[in-house]
Each structure stands twice: as C-alpha cells, then as structure tokens.
Amino acid sequence: MHLYQDQFSKEHDFAKQKQADKFLVIASTQRCGSHMLGHALYCTGVFGFPLEYANPLNLKEWEKQLGARGLHNVLDILQQRRTSANGVFSIKVHYDHIREFQGFPNLLKRFPDALFVLLHRRDTLKQALSFSKAKQTGVWIAGQEAKQDNAEFDYQDVNFCLKKIIQDTASWRYLLASQGCRFLDMEYEALRADLTAGVQRIASAMDITLPISTIRELTQRQADRQRDVWQQQFLALHQGKQEQLFKAPSGIKSRIRRLLGY
Known part of the structure; x- marks a missing residue:
C-alpha cells in the first residue's frame, strides 16, 4: 500500500507544545468522510491535525521518521508537534485501531475527557462500495498513488465491507454510550451539505473559538x-x-x- 505521504510533512507541524489540554477523537469507519472532516478542522488552526496516527501502517512510518518505538512514544512526540497553539490535539480512530491502544480503556486514558465525533454515513451501501474499491486500488484520498489502476466488482467483498461498516459503527456507538463518553453524532451527508455548521458544532462542544472565515473543504470527492x-x-x-x-x-x-x- 502506498501511504498518504503528505501526512508526514513537517509543514503541518505547529509550534512545539509541552502538552495538550483538550482532545478530539473522530470515531470513524473506512470511507465515512473522516478525511474531509479532519482537513476542514485542520485548516481552522485550532484543532491540531486529526489523522490516523494509530493506523498500523502509518504508525510504522512514524516510528521510522521519529526514531521512536510503540504507539504511546510516537503519540508523545506527535502531541508536541501536532497540538495547536490553543492546546488541542486531535486524532482519527477507526474501530480497528482500538487494538493498537490495547483496548478502549487505554484509549480513554491516553485522551482524558476527549470529545468523540461519531461520524457515519446514511448511505452505508455506497460507503461499502467505496471501501471495496479503495481496498483494491489503494487510493483512500484523491492524489494518493494507486497500487493498481483498475478495480473490479466483487459481490462477496462488497457484502463483507457492508457488514463490517455496520458492525463497526454499532460497536463505536456501544462503546461511547456504555463508557459515558462525550460524543457528537454526525452524519456525513449533513456534514457535506454544510461543513461550516458541522465544524462550528464541534467547536461549540469543545468551547473553542473559531477564527473568522477559515472553514473550507480541502479534500476532493472521489465518487x-x-x-x-x-x-x-x-x-x-x-x-x-x-x-x-x-x-x-x-x-x-x-x-x-x-x-x-x-
């Protein structure tokens, strides 16, 4: 798989911070629109840069670049580099990534009193189709280098992706409810229709003041x-x-x- 290389650029670093005071976790599934939301939050300059830091493939490259071993050591360094000046650190976590924290309780300890954004799509079948295609091409965001040019329809794989998305979303919802986490339930379709309102809703929940006219969509739709x-x-x-x-x-x-x- 060809990694999304721009995520590692030092151009996305903020001024070095000793620690973060507030945490945002985008609780996501594959192809739910989390990249769109993450980049919109990043462009405001007050949410850090929510990326898939716990994705095993990304983590391996971060370990190499930072000279650190293990998720928590990598996150210690990233929180110094990717925490915005107002003390906010954000991360995107697919349900699969919870195992990298050795369980959800450890994730909660890592990001105390975090606000979770449970991001999901109304049209789950289209999400599953997009998921299946991305698995074949390796292109998860526009501009990423493809590992193969063509993708073929595979009924069994689409059905697997559909079930996985539904199960992972339900599992996220159960974890957040059963652990009494603060979370916002956000739908991709509504977010795309009014990205500004979605970002403002997150800012309000975290008591963050947004700069004027900074919300914009930086990612390209792949439909x-x-x-x-x-x-x-x-x-x-x-x-x-x-x-x-x-x-x-x-x-x-x-x-x-x-x-x-x-």
Whole structure:
C-alpha cells in the first residue's frame, strides 16, 4: 500500500507544545468522510491535525521518521508537534485501531475527557462500495498513488465491507454510550451539505473559538460512475440470492446463506 505521504510533512507541524489540554477523537469507519472532516478542522488552526496516527501502517512510518518505538512514544512526540497553539490535539480512530491502544480503556486514558465525533454515513451501501474499491486500488484520498489502476466488482467483498461498516459503527456507538463518553453524532451527508455548521458544532462542544472565515473543504470527492454501476450490480445479485434462499430446499439453504454472508 502506498501511504498518504503528505501526512508526514513537517509543514503541518505547529509550534512545539509541552502538552495538550483538550482532545478530539473522530470515531470513524473506512470511507465515512473522516478525511474531509479532519482537513476542514485542520485548516481552522485550532484543532491540531486529526489523522490516523494509530493506523498500523502509518504508525510504522512514524516510528521510522521519529526514531521512536510503540504507539504511546510516537503519540508523545506527535502531541508536541501536532497540538495547536490553543492546546488541542486531535486524532482519527477507526474501530480497528482500538487494538493498537490495547483496548478502549487505554484509549480513554491516553485522551482524558476527549470529545468523540461519531461520524457515519446514511448511505452505508455506497460507503461499502467505496471501501471495496479503495481496498483494491489503494487510493483512500484523491492524489494518493494507486497500487493498481483498475478495480473490479466483487459481490462477496462488497457484502463483507457492508457488514463490517455496520458492525463497526454499532460497536463505536456501544462503546461511547456504555463508557459515558462525550460524543457528537454526525452524519456525513449533513456534514457535506454544510461543513461550516458541522465544524462550528464541534467547536461549540469543545468551547473553542473559531477564527473568522477559515472553514473550507480541502479534500476532493472521489465518487464516480463506476460506483453507481457497482451498486446496481450488488442490488441485483443480492436480491437474486435472497430469492434463491427463499425457494431452495432446506439442505441447500445453508450453502446460500454462506454465500450471502449470513
């Protein structure tokens, strides 16, 4: 996988800080719009730079560049470099990344009294299609170098991605509720429609004063015609398999359920 190299640039560092006073965690899933939100927050200059610092592939490169070993040592250094002048440090955490903290309680200890933004998409199928395509091409953000030019529709993989997104989002919601965390529930579609209002809502929840006229979208939307074609293919195949399941003899139903991922 070709990493998003711009994230490592020292141009994104703030003046060195001893420690952070406030923490923001974007609780995300793959292809939910977290990159769009993270860059919009970064451009304000008062939220640090929320990136996937705990992503295992990114972490490995950070260890190399910083000469540090282990997530917490890397975060110690990054909090000095990526905490904005008002004392705010932000991070994006996919549900998978929690294991890098050795569990959610350790994540909470690392970012005490953090505000979580639970970011999710209303159209989960489109998110799953985008997820499946990105897994093949390696392009998770516009401008990232592709590991292959073409992606092919794969019903089984799209179905896997759809289930994973739904399960991970529900798991995030359970963790945040059961641990009594402060969190905002934010929908990608509403955020895209009014990015300024979304950022202002986060700032208000964290008692942060926003500079005037600093909110803008820095990322490029990756939606394309291919995804729409894939959606129609998935829906047609899925409906057909469900009809087979309904009509099939009992001995064959278990095989069809495996194909459907039930």
